[in-house]
Amino acid sequence: xxxxxxxxxxxxxxxxxxxxxxxxxxxxxxxxxxxxxxxxxxxxxxxxxxxxxxxxxxxxxxxxxxxxxxxxxxx
Numbered sequence: 415x416x417x418x419x420x421x422x423x424x425x426x427x428x429x430x431x432x433x434x435x436x437x438x439x440x441x442x443x444x445x446x447x448x449x450x451x452x453x454x455x456x457x458x459x460x461x462x463x464x465x466x467x468x469x470x471x472x473x474x475x476x477x478x479x480x481x482x483x484x485x486x487x488x489x
């Protein structure tokens with residue numbers, strides 16, 4: 415079982431905020447397994463580095479909007 419940082423059921427989109435523990439070999443391996451599982455159950459994953467939320471919020475929000483738009487094109 416996984417706990418997602420943010421999840422929009424209508425879009426089946428998870429937004430994961432990644433901190434320092436995600437940037438080493440072990441963290442990246444865990445993320446790959448987690449993302450593969452989420453994809454297998456139909457959930458898309460958008461990963462964002464924590465610090466970008468504070469430094470480039472507009473870019474983060476635009477990335478989320480773009481992910482929503484992409485899902486609408488797939489329907």
